[in-house]
Amino acid sequence: MSDKDLRYTAEHEWVDARDGVATIGITAYAAERLGDVVYVDLPEVGAAVQAGTVIGEIESTKSVGELYAPVTGTVTEVNAAVVDAPETVNADPLGEGWLVRVDYAELPELLGADEYEALTRA
Template structure:
């Protein structure tokens, strides 16, 4: 699991791990906690082109339905089938096994640092 301080974040409560030209994306523990027990995850298929800021997936919990927003423009290289099969991974390990998608991108938009994100959520 990456150190949370090494990740980048979005205002939509997603974390982004950048490795070369691939971004691994998940939702933060804060978002998972606010959603409650996740019971269903819908993710884009590998090969899907996505645009930064667009809705690319859905995370359904016993409390509500949340949307997954694309933090970058690019092509989905992988969706986490383990999360689709066991949505509770989003709650139990949001920064590890609960990752959602990997996206190959050409340009990385400006994202928040760990300190900026914790200031946003007040933690």
């Protein structure tokens, strides 16, 4: 998967939306800014999430960042491997470091790769 195929939020989450399921993680930019991730708190499977609301936390040696839901729906899967090995978020934020999967009915307007890149340069 190319980062050009993903959609993004201004809060530095990426979304890979396919067939009503959104795979969500934090961007490489966010992972780099956070520093070494040491703890990840994710919602429970079955939790209802609302776009724009906090659904988890990512703690690093530098700070604690909040994970926002980019879509409204129901959590269908959490990446337990990231909970057990949080450093995976730094090592592969766009791949093995994905965080949650959410079933959604409607995909909100999200940023394209070029728009997100412009945001990170601002």
